[in-house]
Amino acid sequence: DTGVSQNPRHKITKRGQNVTFRCDPISEHNRLYWYRQTLGQGPEFLTYFQNEAQLEKSRLLSDRFSAERPKGSFSTLEIQRTEQGDSAMYLCASVIGGPEQFFGPGTRLTVL
Amino acid sequence: GIQVEQSPPDLILQEGANSTLRCNFSDSVNNLQWFHQNPWGQLINLFYIPSGTKQNGRLSATTVATERYSLLYISSSQTTDSGVYFCAGGTSGTYKYIFGTGTRLKVLA
Numbered sequence: 001d002t003g004v005s006q007n008p009r010h011k012i013t014k015r016g017q018n019v020t021f022r023c024d025p026i027s028e029h030n031r032l033y034w035y036r037q038t039l040g041q042g043p044e045f046l047t048y049f050q051n052e053a054q055l056e057k058s059r060l061l062s063d064r065f066s067a068e069r070p071k072g073s074f075s076t077l078e079i080q081r082t083e084q085g086d087s088a089m090y091l092c093a094s095v096i097g098g099p100e101q102f103f104g105p106g107t108r109l110t111v112l
Numbered sequence: 113g114i115q116v117e118q119s120p121p122d123l124i125l126q127e128g129a130n131s132t133l134r135c136n137f138s139d140s141v142n143n144l145q146w147f148h149q150n151p152w153g154q155l156i157n158l159f160y161i162p163s164g165t166k167q168n169g170r171l172s173a174t175t176v177a178t179e180r181y182s183l184l185y186i187s188s189s190q191t192t193d194s195g196v197y198f199c200a201g202g203t204s205g206t207y208k209y210i211f212g213t214g215t216r217l218k219v220l221a
Contacts, residue, residue: 042211
């Protein structure tokens with residue numbers, strides 16, 4: 001499979017726990033984006049990387065959120081001390097050159 | 113920032129009917145995509161169409177960049193077309209997208 005992959009597909013956690021999601025972009029895609037989608041809404045931009053550099057972060061990305069892309073390959077999104085408001089679908093997209101984005105299947109987070 | 117408005121918000125069709133979905137932008141965008149979100153949540157690329165017209169099977173799209181809107185046409189709809197359709201736009205540079213709130217389509221057999 002040469003598409004964008006995300007793991008896990010579903011995550012249920014208790015409030016206050018830390019969670020980490022992984023995104024593997026399409027091979028050789030140099031840009032990687034994270035979006036968050038809450039129920040009934042369109043996806044909202046969180047952050048993006050060009051290779052290993054994180055170039056922009058949305059105001060939605062509070063201090064409890066951190067994203068990395070070591071070596072410019074896969075990326076991780078960590079949420080510390082989860083809150084019920086963090087429940088959402090977390091989507092990853094990758095781009096080669098630009099600008100057409102290709103999305104992964106998403107990670108659905110439920111915070112109890 | 114750019115605002116994206118989609119209409120209609122909900123649409124119910126009988127199988128075989130045609131439909132037009134619209135996307136309006138509050139400001140000019142250089143990049144524009146249409147997506148179909150399947151029941152499992154994945155966004156499927158339909159068109160990258162910052163301007164002009166494209167067709168792919170029963171689907172076609174037209175973007176009039178000077179008037180800041182785009183249209184998605186679905187002809188001879190099928191039950192498998194059901195789901196949520198999103199348009200998203202952005203400007204050059206970061207290429208980050210601003211999404212609309214979607215059109216929820218249900219096609220009845």
